[in-house]
Amino acid sequence: MNKISGWLVVLLCSFPCLASSVQTELRVGLSQNTAPQKQGNTLHFETELFRQLLGELGYQVKFVAVPHARLSLMLQNKQLDMAARQGEEQLAGLFYSQAYLEFHNLVFALSGFPHQLQQVKDMGLYSVASFQNATKILGTEFSQAVQSSPSYREVVDHNQAIDMLQQQRTQLLVLDKVTFYRRWAEKGLSADKVQSFDLFPKAEHKIGFTDQKLQQQVSQLLQKWQDSDRVEQLKKQTRQLSQSLN
Template sequence: MSRHYRLLPAVLLSLYPTLAAAQVLNVAFGESLEPYVMPQQASGIEVEIIREALRAEGLGMQPVFMAQKRLPLALKNPRIDAIATIRPDSGLKAAYSEPYVYYEDVAVTLRSRNLQLREVAELGKYSISAFPLATQYLGAEFARMAANNPRYGETGNQVDQNRLLYRHLIDVVVADQRIFKYMNQRVVSDFREVVQPVSYHLLFEKLPYRVAFRSAALRDRFNRGLATLNGNGLYQQILNRFQYADSVD
């Protein structure tokens, strides 16, 4: 065989990088953030957005799931290339991407109780179950309220928040609205329990989250891939796949 023909595959791979073996990045995700992160399916809103943004740049992704509180420390492991669901104010020194997902945290109460919540400080009168590290993410006023509220607690198993609320064991759940609605599905399917009508109190601003990369060059490629997803409509398609109703009127 001519040496020119032997060289042809290498030439093609250099011209078309997607034909070559893609570089695979190990990306750390929190393990209890359904529907944003769904470890058993290796899927979810965030997993799919990051996977597709990297794919658009010819990169692969291997998700690594860990406890939410361990995420800021994940880059200490040299095998981890990036961390999802993080913000620059976490204190972690890294190459941060553009925002790729927004969480809409709300206070949730039983509609039957007709509680009126207009300010964060008013939460101090009630028993609360919040998501992990909520006091770091929801602002100084929320942190002060939590510090002075002996009935404030956090849980990483967020389906428990819904169950405690419906059993009248807590007054308020603080959670992302998508997560709360998804957990309603699990209350019914996993525990055969009844969900009840709730009220959503919009006390918090939407929070943008970024990917923290070890490498600025990989961060830049992710940003380009994210722009591609927004431009071709795939970003919105991913969000639409993970829409959940309240299950009750």
């Protein structure tokens, strides 16, 4: 060990705060729809939630935007430290937070659609579009229904999915209620142009981790923020900011 290296070790040992002040950068996986710059400068709820949670815990964040279906695989392969929207299928060797995000998925059709949907299996008679990875998230009954559908497509871009419905390139569209009506209104379309069918239970999403200690740290702080209503306030703030920027 040379003289400079020796003095550095002595310095770090004498002042441990200097060593601990170097922040660890965590690789955080996001679905491509929620990537920080996906909608120009729009700040998305998940992006800000993870940035603020990890920042308060002393971590830096590197966001990695990939197709939703790849997030679990990248966690398993240690290509990510944590990932959004996990939990529909909890995998061995990974760790999960409590739910931080809830979606109420509805089946949308144009107002002129002449039929009633009573059960998920009824969807198999019509062309269907949905968000990515819907066959895993929405369960076996939905997966079986769309196998018999004349046409089924999973679409990453929500605006593109809504265009498909509006332009009658699909008869049915499965999408989160809040997301659909927000994007529909942004296109200048009125709510009476569509109808919806409530066939699915609400879906809860958790954060997935490769490290149990990190999971415990984040989950504890997340629970504190949920109890104090900080998470709900952040949802409102990012939604308002998104609307003002668009």
